[in-house]
Amino acid sequence: MTLSVRLSRAAGFPIDVAFEADGGVTALFGRSGAGKSTLIAMLAGLERADCGHVSVGGRVLYDSAKGIDVAPHARRTPVVFQDGRLFPHLSVAGNLAFAQRFGGGKPAALGPIVDLLGIGHLMRRRPGGLSGGEKQRVAIARALASSPDLLMLDEPLAALDEARKAEILPYLERLRTEAGLPMIYVSHAVSEVARLADRVVMLQGGRSVAAGPVTEVFADAATAAIMGPRDAGAILEGTIALHRPDDGLTEVALSSTRLSLPLVDAPVGTRVRMRLRATDIIVAVGATEGLSTHNVMPATVAFVREGEGPGALVGLECGADRLIARLTQRSVRTLGLAPGVACAAVLKAIAVPPEDVTVLS
Template sequence: MIEVEFQRGFPGLSLDVAFQAPAGITALFGPSGCGKTTTVNAVAGLLRPDRGRIVLNGRVLFDGRTDLPPQARRIGYVFQDARLFPHLSVARNLRFAARWRRGADADFDRITAMLDLGPLLHRRPATLSGGERQRVAIGRALLSAPELLVMDEPLAALDEARKTEILPWLERLRDEVRLPMLYVSHSVPEVLRLANSVVLMQQGRVRHAGPLTEVLADPALAPLMGAREAGALIAGTVVAREADGLSRVMTAAGPIWLALDRPPGTRLRLRILAHEVILSRAAPQGLSALNALPATVIDIRDGMVQLALGDERMLAQITPRSVQMLDLKAGAACHAIVKSVSVLPS
């Protein structure tokens, strides 16, 4: 657990930041210039706050009396550019991070295997692709035995092909390495695919910090992710492959049928955009849409209807005329008809 609370003034921007980050990936999300990189630099000890308190796993990194230097904070940092030593091989770049650690050889073998770095060990950074360089940078950060991993837009300098190459490794890192990670990004697709929780930042302030699913389905917060990105992220498990080829995915909101080829037992995250949801007060009949889920209206705000579907939350984007025509209000029962679903790895 990382606990962050600090203030720092700059010409034209005053940062006042407070949040907690559990195990898994916490994304710091917001527009350029809102203070995301400055925040993780303060956590890593690369920038000194004016005041505040930063605590990692109960260990004080910064407060009014303590200001540990970066090398004493046990934080691995992965920058936008890999910042590898160009004159060293991949193996020597990796071992540089672990040169003073006992048991580093065992970790070296484990981490190089996890990131599939074995074929690269004898090469120099200049001969690697952008995705390969970032994998090496991640391995080097892990070999420093960090208690926290910081990634400052690690995919920003990569083209789409290299992003596609490295995203599965970041997912594996999230699932297999049980330590908190702060991930700076302004890419909604990256946040949706990787993050467990999110810190929404705007003009040097934290607007909200919490589970990603809460942010996406909150009509007051979803617009900060982008109006076209508002919706829901629902966990599901493939339970059967039907005779017609569709897969039945069970969620807390009910079953959803999808055209996908995944074996039973596969866990998924289903992305349902607000503008892909139609509402009906009565159980729909005579429609081609297969997924119609019973729901209850929680809130209506700025053209967004927040819905409860069991323990899950969803948003539907409809016009004020539709709200009036359907007589929608808090507590009203309805059905959410889902037109399109994106499937993300769990």
């Protein structure tokens, strides 16, 4: 189901955004104040644009040229906020039943939704007796119960501690795989986007500065600079080729090489996604014998972007895969790194923690 968005506004918080997505999860990513929540409000019909067009699966929700502006309650684009916003006087079952009334004439079957989010044992309880993670799972279930055409999640994990985030992320991964509807996921957390998103729309100052597959956008020089030195890095996808349980390692086949990671609990042939942080990549020119790691990937420098301080971002092409390394500008000069220079990307296997590896299929 294709989502098409083109919106602009000059008054208030300026917005100028355009992107398309064909199902799956589209992440709206950017620093605080980038315009993520404002855009969500526009898509939901809670804030107005000056001009543009929004459609989901060919159903037009907004078209300034044709005078179409579907009311928020009729858009079938529910938003799950970070605080859940459940009705406190209703049980979990009551919250879901209320949402069913807004199903556009096609009430959702609750059984699969309850099973998907693991909330069957919570149905008689009220929101006041739920943990933060349980409230968010119920809030997502309530949104699904309204038979949406598009599900939007506005930083749903922002108010949770790390333990609760770890609890709910697997459910969000199941939702991505099994729900079968387009989703927009708002976040400024790279770890969440890396695990969940198929595509990314990078926002800065209310403008979409990049949009595309997550593996391409995160490896781009401009977007890496927006993310900052701590979060910059690449996302790669590969296939599990071999397990080495005696060594505690799994080998993942990439486009032109293999990458050793801590043991991944998935069978050979499974597709996985890995987040490789720029600060963990070492660049070598010349001989690479005598290293303690087996992850030495032949590469070619794609770009060098110097920062205002002592650091620089170096883009690397390893076959069809793209990496980013964060080095000092001194190292860049010493190694003679420039676009087209042949080198090697070096990565310790233990530099990729389990939370940075996502099983896709």
